[in-house]
Amino acid sequence: DQLDTVIQRGTLNCGVVLDFPPMGYFDENNQPAGFDVGYCNDLAAALGVESNILNLTWGDRIPSLISGKTDVVIGSTSDTLERAKSVGFTYPYFVFKFQVIASKDKNIQSFDDLENLKVGAALGTTYETEYLAYAEKKGWGTDNYTAFKSENDAYLGLYQGKVDAVISTNTNIATKLQSEEFKDFAAGPFVPNYDDVVGLIAKRSEGAWISYLNLFLVHQIRGGNMNTHYNTYFGSDAPADLIQSLRDNK
Amino acid sequence: MISIQNVHKSFGDLEVLKGVSLDVQKGEVLSIIGGSGSGKSTLLYCINAIEGIHKGKIFVDDVDVHSKATNKDKLRQKLGMVFQQWNSFPHMTVLENAALAPRIVKKMSKAEAIEVAKKELVHVGLGDKFDVYPTKMSGGQQQRLAIARALAMKPDYMLFDEVTSALDPELVGEVLDTLRLLADEGMTMICVTHEMGFARDVSDRVAYFHEGVIAELGEAKQVITDPQNPLTQKFLSKVR
Amino acid sequence: MISIQNVHKSFGDLEVLKGVSLDVQKGEVLSIIGGSGSGKSTLLYCINAIEGIHKGKIFVDDVDVHSKATNKDKLRQKLGMVFQQWNSFPHMTVLENAALAPRIVKKMSKAEAIEVAKKELVHVGLGDKFDVYPTKMSGGQQQRLAIARALAMKPDYMLFDEVTSALDPELVGEVLDTLRLLADEGMTMICVTHEMGFARDVSDRVAYFHEGVIAELGEAKQVITDPQNPLTQKFLSKVR
Amino acid sequence: MDYEFHWNVVFQNMPELLNGAFVTLHVSVLAMLLGIVIAILLAIAKMNNSKPYCYIATTWVEIARNTPALFQIYMAYFGLGALGIHLSPYVAVLSALIFINAGYLTETFRGGFQSIPSTQYSASKSLGMTSIQVYRYIILPQMLRRIYHPMTNQFVWSILMSSLGILVGMGELSGTTQRLQSLSFRTLEFFMVAAVMYFIITKLVLFSSSLLSRKLFKGEI
Amino acid sequence: MNSLFTPVSWSDTGFILTGVMNTVTISIVAIVLGTLLGLAVGFLRAESSKVVNILLGGVLDILRSVPLIIQLILFSTFIGVMGYPLDPFVAGSIILSLYTMAFMSEVFRSGFESVHQSMRTSARSLGMSYAQTIFYIRLPIGLRAVFPSWLGVALSVIKDSALVSVIGYMELLRTSDQLISRSQQPLEILIGVGIFYFIISYPLSSYGRYVERKMAI
Ligand SMILES: Nc1ncnc2c1ncn2[C@@H]1O[C@H](COP(=O)(O)OP(=O)(O)OP(=O)(O)O)[C@@H](O)[C@H]1O
Ligand SMILES: Nc1ncnc2c1ncn2[C@@H]1O[C@H](COP(=O)(O)OP(=O)(O)OP(=O)(O)O)[C@@H](O)[C@H]1O
């Protein structure tokens, strides 16, 4: 099976989306970096094989798995039941909260303050769906909404002033806010009642491989690697509630 | 009467007409022959004010063609012209081709214009082609259409510029026959032509053009069969 | 000797040759005249095996042209052919045009081919044009090039298909002179032509084609000046 | 092959796809219409040889023809964004398409105009027509026929190129497809349907264009 | 904590150059393959019967009527799902070449057909074989006649190669996209990219029009 294949091959082909800092991005040397990249390397080390990072677009994730180009995709994949019909998910390895980032002078206190603001998000993400569902429920319409092809473009749009606020993940927002460019911006409210729980994905049929990956995730937490990466890319220890919810496989 | 008086005309540095004088009386048929580039077409264009001139004068019925005061569009209604290349309007039927100018230039009603057009088309033998598109017709038929189209404007003079040169040999006859018919009806005509037989038989006078001047001008039979100027002799022997 | 025996040929439903028989002896010059679409070109193409035939036989020097066993590319080397138009290869100089077929078809060495080509180009009066591209030459020169190119293959027979029809009247003479020269040298020739003067003066016999059959065939002067068949008379009066 | 096709999710989302197709169609129509208007002005400017206008027109045409459409769209979206000019994805794609259409059509119009033999002008003049009449009745109708086909092609091109809206998150057919497929991970199914829809749209456009041309243009040229 | 935003600097030259090289490489591959395939298909279409033509035409029609971007996504996904994962360069080259072929084949077909039947007949009448006629007459004349259109298609391929970025090929535009994300300086980078395309495309397209004008005379 897949597990044997990887070990015999001697390399782990690990797909990452490098368009989603700080989980995956290019550093100033234009090399892959980020939390997910760290996980790839740890997994390869655990298997005792070389790590081969493949840069995927969001759309590449499934085909790359099915075709065997990648053995596993560590790419912040939200574990919806719809998607699970197509692909095999591990236990969660990270939980994002969806949050608003906007310029400080907009002074956003609650999600309802977005009503008359221009809001953006990355196309096809779960938080886009959540925002649109919320907007529909409140009768805001979609005129104020702008989709971006990627997370990076959404921040660029925010930075340029195309939109007043962007919905993104709490982790991404936190790292952005530490940068000089976004000093005039502030994190706003969370999207009500929603956590984005993400897992690694592998071929749906590879049960044994997925249980190996599940165990790997447990060891990442138990062995402290998780916290190390969190420190590197988020600048603090991993919050206890995050660790707890991952342990609970929530 | 068309009166051409010492006309000079250049294209840039190239002097094409170098002092041409010529009178064409009402009812007269004049043929112009001469080598390629000798300025025959240019002269016709100048008579029609499609090209300007640099020296001299041209009068059509005592109107100075190239004077600023002359309404040239008006003037051209008097002067029908047919060119070497079939100039039918390809996007209109034969009837529309012939009726267009009467309608939009002479402001006839549509019915009137069509009536005039039909009459002239029958005149040139295209009575059965009203609704055909010109591109579907032979070159000879297209030339006859061009003649009918010009005639529909009831011009006083007709200018023909090598109207048979681009035709297959078998089609030349039908067009020449049409010209002959017009000549017989007394139309005043200036015909640039390479058909020596036609020039000899149909026209009253023939002018031989050589490098922008009239090298010989005389009674038709004489110029064609017994040219005086050695240049004319040489030219005629070449085109046989 | 070219022997054409009761040849039939159709394009789809259209029967273009309806039983043509004709013998052309070595050294003879035969002109074919006739209206447009009467099948003149088609006959030449059939002689050359460029078109197939449906009935009858054609022999060139006792070789059955349309037999499966005949190597047609080989056969065509015997039969030089010049067309109305589109003869020169625009991407080669005059010399390359004439030297190409000897080199690649007859497999001569380059030097030999060029020698032959030069000789024939001089023959037709293009001795000063070796390195010119054909598109830079007049139509008459291009036709003479086509003749030289065919001659460079040392053919036993030459087929000419209206070689002057697409030319300006002033250029016709030079090409006809070249044909005359070949005739005088004893080349066997079949010439489809609209030039009645040429047909009369240069050829031995003239065949008049009408709707796919030979309506009249006879001694040249007789057919042109005193045609027997009323169809020939009518045709000749039209092309005058 | 290790893949099962799930088509039902695509059919559930058909209304959204059709809506995307509609956006595709109307952004291309608008881009075409405005492109034509600008191209006419540019073509006139180019043919008039009046220096400043001619220069502007030439620059426009050359930039439009010599840089990728994708570049134009990024430029309209983020490039102008950096200057504080904020176009919505729709407007950014629209203006990029207008820009390119105008550039290409300028040359089409100019070529079409120059392809009418000048003898048509002389012949009309010799019948006593005024210059305006010559254009109205002779030159323009013939020109329209000649540019009709290239214009249709340009329109089809616009439809296909509007698919670049996917890259600025525009909700046209490709953008919608992209969004829907990432919700269910049914990449193949969604894009196959999108491909078929594009094919049908372009065929419909070509078909109706040839119907129209048969109605408009009777004689051949 | 790693910094997310860093301005573009000279140290990025290599990265940009890789993008440039990748754009150039995939363009050349697509133009070469597209031209060769286009030649073959164009010749086939010029020479073959109506039925073959309709079949071939139908396939080419699909390539021309579906946006390139969709073709790229579909193909790279499909071939992956089939179990033959290709890297973006290979997948991109295949689709871009086929796409190019679809346009090139029309160009060459008209080139072959532009050699007048009578000229082919003249060649045959000199005793040249069918193959010799193709090789010595139709190819050289036809290719010359279509050079400007060929160049036009080739240039549009260079521009269209930007779309291969959607399947992850690091060509110039995707490279710059990355730099934009990192530096938040879109205007400067995009202008640079525009200039690059322009200096490749403009002289060639001007040359093409020059040749076209010369041939028209
Ligand atoms: N619009 C123009 N611009 C520049 N030169 C021109 C123009 N029209 C004609 N010419 C030149 O003027 C000369 C005379 O031309 P014209 O057409 O009057 O000759 P032609 O006697 O009619 O010859 P042909 O028998 O070939 O028609 C030629 O050398 C021609 O090239
Ligand atoms: N390849 C072809 N396919 C179908 N019909 C053809 C073909 N070639 C010639 N024809 C038809 O055959 C008839 C005879 O043609 P052909 O060219 O032999 O006439 P022609 O006597 O040479 O006339 P012209 O003087 O116009 O050259 C014409 O009606 C023509 O349309």
Ligand SMILES: [Mg+2]
């Ligand atoms: Mg003239």
Ligand SMILES: [Mg+2]
């Ligand atoms: Mg013929």
